[in-house]
Amino acid sequence: MNMEVEWMKSVLLDEIPAPAPLGAVAGGHTTEILLNREAFEPIDLHFGALLERLNGQQNALLRFSGALVSRARRSGHSCLDLRRLADVGFAGEMLEGTVQEPCPALEGWETALKDCAVVGEPGEFKPLVLDGHGRLYLHRAWHDESQLAQAILARAGSSDAPVFDEELLQRGLRRYFPSENVDSPQALAAATAVRRRFTVIAGGPGTGKTRTVAMVLALLLEQAGTRPCRIALAAPTGKAAARLQESLARAHAELPFTDELKTRLPSEAGTVHRLLGIDPDSSRVRYDARNPLPVEAVVVDEASMVDLGMMARLFAAVPTSARLILLGDKDQLASVEAGSVLGDLCQAAAEAPGPFDRLGRAPLAECTVWLEKNYRFGPNHGLLALSRAVNAGQPDLALPLLAANSASALRGVALPVAARLKPALRQWVLDAFRPVVQANDPAAALQALAQARLLVALKQGPYGVEGVNALVEKILVEAGLVRAGERWYAGRPVMVTRNDYQLGLFNGDIGVILPAPDTGELCAWFPDPSGAGALRAIAPARLPEHQTVFAMTVHKSQGSEFDKVLFLLPDRLNPVLTRELIYTGITRARRQLELWFNEPILRAAIQRRAERTSGLRDALLAHAPV
Numbered sequence: 001m002n003m004e005v006e007w008m009k010s011v012l013l014d015e016i017p018a019p020a021p022l023g024a025v026a027g028g029h030t031t032e033i034l035l036n037r038e039a040f041e042p043i044d045l046h047f048g049a050l051l052e053r054l055n056g057q058q059n060a061l062l063r064f065s066g067a068l069v070s071r072a073r074r075s076g077h078s079c080l081d082l083r084r085l086a087d088v089g090f091a092g093e094m095l096e097g098t099v100q101e102p103c104p105a106l107e108g109w110e111t112a113l114k115d116c117a118v119v120g121e122p123g124e125f126k127p128l129v130l131d132g133h134g135r136l137y138l139h140r141a142w143h144d145e146s147q148l149a150q151a152i153l154a155r156a157g158s159s160d161a162p163v164f165d166e167e168l169l170q171r172g173l174r175r176y177f178p179s180e181n182v183d184s185p186q187a188l189a190a191a192t193a194v195r196r197r198f199t200v201i202a203g204g205p206g207t208g209k210t211r212t213v214a215m216v217l218a219l220l221l222e223q224a225g226t227r228p229c230r231i232a233l234a235a236p237t238g239k240a241a242a243r244l245q246e247s248l249a250r251a252h253a254e255l256p257f258t259d260e261l262k263t264r265l266p267s268e269a270g271t272v273h274r275l276l277g278i279d280p281d282s283s284r285v286r287y288d289a290r291n292p293l294p295v296e297a298v299v300v301d302e303a304s305m306v307d308l309g310m311m312a313r314l315f316a317a318v319p320t321s322a323r324l325i326l327l328g329d330k331d332q333l334a335s336v337e338a339g340s341v342l343g344d345l346c347q348a349a350a351e352a353p354g355p356f357d358r359l360g361r362a363p364l365a366e367c368t369v370w371l372e373k374n375y376r377f378g379p380n381h382g383l384l385a386l387s388r389a390v391n392a393g394q395p396d397l398a399l400p401l402l403a404a405n406s407a408s409a410l411r412g413v414a415l416p417v418a419a420r421l422k423p424a425l426r427q428w429v430l431d432a433f434r435p436v437v438q439a440n441d442p443a444a445a446l447q448a449l450a451q452a453r454l455l456v457a458l459k460q461g462p463y464g465v466e467g468v469n470a471l472v473e474k475i476l477v478e479a480g481l482v483r484a485g486e487r488w489y490a491g492r493p494v495m496v497t498r499n500d501y502q503l504g505l506f507n508g509d510i511g512v513i514l515p516a517p518d519t520g521e522l523c524a525w526f527p528d529p530s531g532a533g534a535l536r537a538i539a540p541a542r543l544p545e546h547q548t549v550f551a552m553t554v555h556k557s558q559g560s561e562f563d564k565v566l567f568l569l570p571d572r573l574n575p576v577l578t579r580e581l582i583y584t585g586i587t588r589a590r591r592q593l594e595l596w597f598n599e600p601i602l603r604a605a606i607q608r609r610a611e612r613t614s615g616l617r618d619a620l621l622a623h624a625p626v
Contacts, residue, residue, distance in 0.1 A: 044070040051127060055118050061104065062116050069128065069136055078141050078308055078339050078614035082109055083134035106134060122146065135615050141338060144312040149619035151315035152345065155198035155324065156364040162323060164194050164223050172222050176215045176255065186212045189369035194219050199325045200303075200368040202346050204387065205561065205587045206376030209327045210244065213299055214251035214265075216325065220297055221264050231297045233269035236305040236335075237508035238496075240559025241269040242527055244301040271506055272300065272310055273499070276317055280501050285313060292319040302559045303328035308339025308614070331391050332584045333555060333610070340612035348620035364620060376590070382410035383586065383593055390583045395603040402595060413596045415571055418462035422471045428566055428594070429454075429475045433550055436512065437481045437491025442525035442535050445512040449493050452564040454551035455585050457577060463570040468551040488522050488540050490514050495549035495556065503538060508556060510549055513540065554585040565589035569597040569605070577605035 048066035052059055065080070072080045086106035103109070113119045113130055120126030122142065129142040137145070169191060177187045186208050193199040193216040203209050221229055233248070235241040245268060252265055275293070277286025287293045298318050300306065303326040306314070318324045326342065334340035349368035377384040382401055389397035402412025416424040432452035439445035454472070458464035476482040482489050492513040496505045511526035516537055524543055528534035551568075567585045569577070582605050586593055595602075 040067050040071055041074065044068075044074070051116075051118050054127065055116050059112075059116060061109070061112050062118070065109075065113060065136060066128070069138060072613065073138060073141065073338055076334065076336070076338055076340075076612055078145055078612070078616070079131075079135040079137040081135055081613045082106055084613070086134075110134070131615060133615065133618070135613075141308065144309050145339075145614060145616055146619065148308065148312040148315055148341070149616055151312075152198070152364065152620060155315075155320070156367045158197055158320075160197075160320075161195060162197055162321070168222060169194050169219060172215075172219045176218065185369055185371050185373070186215075189371065190215045190219060192367065192369055193323065193325050194223065196367055197320070197323050198367050199323070200342075200345060200349065201325065201327050201371065202330050202342075202368060203371030204329050204331065204374070206374045206384075207371035208373075208375050209371060210247040210301070211251045211255075212371070213301075213325070213327060214248055214255060216299075217248075217265055218255070218257055218261055220323075221261060224296075229264075229297070230295045231266045231299065232275055232293065232295045233266055233299050233301075234272045234275045235269060235301045235559060236272055236310070237302075237559055238271055238506035239508040239510060240302040240305065241271055242509075243559055243561070245269040269301075272306060272314060273506070276313055278313075280499055285317070287317040288313065289316040291317075293317050293322070295319070295322050297323040297325065299325045299327070301327045304330060304332045304340075304342040305335050305558055306341060307335035307337035308341055308616075309337065310335075311339070311341045329587075331580065332587075333558060333580050334612055336555060338612075339614060339616075341616065343612070344614055344616040345620065348617045351617075351621060383589060386410060386593075387583060387587050390579055390586065390606050393579055393607055393609070395606040398606060399599065399603070402597075409592055411592075411594045413594055415463075415569065415596045415598050418571070421462065421468075422475060425454075425468075425471060425566075426475050429472050429550070430479055430481075432564060432566075433472065433476065433491075434479075434481060436493060437476060437489075439491065439512075439514070441517075442512055442514050442537075445491060445493075445514055446510075446525070446527065446535075449510070449512060451562060453557065453560075453562045453566075453588070455554050455557055455565055455567045455588060456551055456570075457554060457568075457581060457585070458570055458574060459553060461570065463568055465547075465551050465553050468568065469548045472550040473548070488513055490522065493549045494524060494543065494546045495552065496544055496546050498545035500544035503542065503544065505538070505544055508559070511538075554581050554588075557588050558584060561588055561590050563590050564592045566594045566596070569595070569601055571598060571601070573601060573604055577601065578608045578610035579606050580610040582606060 044067040047070040048063035051066040052063045055062055068085070069080045083106060085103045086109055104112075110130065113128075113136070118126055119128045119130055122129060122131055125139065127139055129137045129139055131137065131142065173182060173187055173191060176190070177184065181187060189199070189201045189212050193201070201209055201212060217231060220231065233241075233244060235244050248269075249267065252262055257265070275287075275298070279285070295318070298314075300314065315324070328342045330343050330346040334343060345364070346368065349364045352363045352365040374384055386398055386401045389401065401410060435448035436445050439448055454468060456463060456465050456468055460466055473482060477484045482491070490513060494511050494513065496509040497507055499506045505526065509526055511524045513522055513524055515521060516523050522540060523537035524540050525535050525537055528536045565585070565588050582602070586595065
């Protein structure tokens with residue numbers, strides 16, 4: 001840990017009051033055990049101490065609970081589920097590696113929290129909300145979740161269907177879908193998106209989500225006739241938005257659309273942040289329930305990456321008269337921030353017990369269409385079989401596929417020790433990145449960069465993104481392709497890690513460093529949001545926070561696909577290693593995948609699920625028939 005972090009830790013810890021006994025509620029345990037400073041980050045302890053001060057009296061149980069809520073939030077949970085911790089091992093559930101120590105009993109824990117001035121019931125404006133089902137929320141998270149659940153149910157169950165011409169819709173479906181596919185899930189998804197105000201199209205890579213949306217857009221424009229139809233396309237990151245834009249452009253060119261219709265199809269996609277007009281310097285949002293978006297339809301791709309707060313804002317901003325269509329893969333990694341909205345939504349849709357709710361409205365299940373047929377790979381393709389084995393949590397099916405090495409599309413490799421990693425990577429790196437650093441123009445460099453990528457699970461360490469990117473640069477230097485000691489060199493790929501609204505660069509945007517043709521000065525070249533292959537040049541000194549991106553984490557790769565992927569797992573277990581991470585990493589490969597791994601690590605990761613605690617699924621099922 002660097003000195004700056006250590007200094008911050010010491011300052012925050014100095015502000016935290018000395019531990020006070022937990023008392024009878026905690027079974028006589030003390031905060032010296034449960035408030036283990038190695039188990040929490042300074043911000044968690046600081047938040048717990050703040051709650052205790054706001055409460056007006058010493059209350060170590062409140063301080064402990066606040067620290068747990070803060071830690072849960074940082075870990076991506078919408079709330080803290082007291083039921084999972086009460087009377088069980090503190091270390092086993094939340095704080096791996098700490099002293100195994102039981103938490104308070106649930107009834108006593110809840111009763112003690114209800115007596116605190118800073119803990120309220122749903123609907124009360126208190127820093128913490130105890131929902132009556134053992135879930136403890138930060139007020140903002142509870143508000144976002146409850147508002148989102150209400151908005152989803154209102155859209156899914158609305159009896160006020162959008163105006164559409166069923167005969168015109170049927171003609172369009174017959175035109176865009178061959179006769180043998182007119183009843184396919186893709187056709188059903190397209191029809192559902194026209195008939196309803198809310199649609200979820202769920203499926204993995206290669207199941208035709210983007211192609212289906214292209215047909216949805218055409219059907220909506222046909223329904224509008226000569227009247228303009230305002231449709232917004234969005235994705236969570238700039239990279240995902242660019243990929244949506246490119247995929248739709250290809251689909252538009254391939255599908256049997258008239259020339260007149262092609263001129264009307266929306267061609268530009270942006271980030272959800274930009275769509276909502278979020279001010280980066282404040283919490284203000286241009287579009288919300290009081291000032292809804294001026295649209296008739298909104299399509300959001302890669303919805304699994306949209307966190308709870310952003311999804312709540314999106315639903316609030318889309319007018320109730322407009323259609324909202326979410327696309328995504330529920331089995332991918334959830335959002336970096338708190339929540340697992342798409343996963344909760346799909347789970348609720350799958351578990352909805354009947355065709356109508358008590359009010360006679362069509363339920364969430366009627367709004368959700370599952371695309372399962374893979375059009376990219378045949379049923380026996382190695383990549384498809386591996387992804388399904390991982391998704392099912394079955395390492396005994398996945399490992400033989402990697403061991404066979406019978407197909408060029410899939411190759412399993414024993415992970416080299418850290419000291420041998422550079423020579424082991426050398427040939428793959430030269431084959432993949434020589435075209436990037438030797439490209440003469442930015443378009444060619446970016447095109448070459450999009451063909452292959454190294455994926456890793458971690459940020460730090462010899463098998464992390466920082467270490468692997470350093471190894472790649474050393475390999476390129478030793479091959480005479482890059483000059484040693486230069487920060488800026490021709491062919492260096494960079495990924496933006498912080499939004500810059502003035503420059504129009506966003507977290508996840510990828511560019512390449514190359515000289516300008518007129519001046520010869522090095523510039524960072526990025527695809528222009530206007531599309532059509534346009535590029536824009538930015539002086540390297542003006543770039544927001546960024547990093548070299550020969551290698552990238554699996555989290556950052558979401559929304560991207562590459563022809564060739566080398567997926568490098570670490571040499572030891574880590575909490576981030578789950579089946580969702582493995583699945584997301586291997587499904588970034590369109591044609592070829594090499595997976596470097598140690599068998600015990602891969603086996604453990606496939607068997608471990610990434611669970612996000614929330615109350616959204618229960619809220620969505622609360623009004624379903626029993």
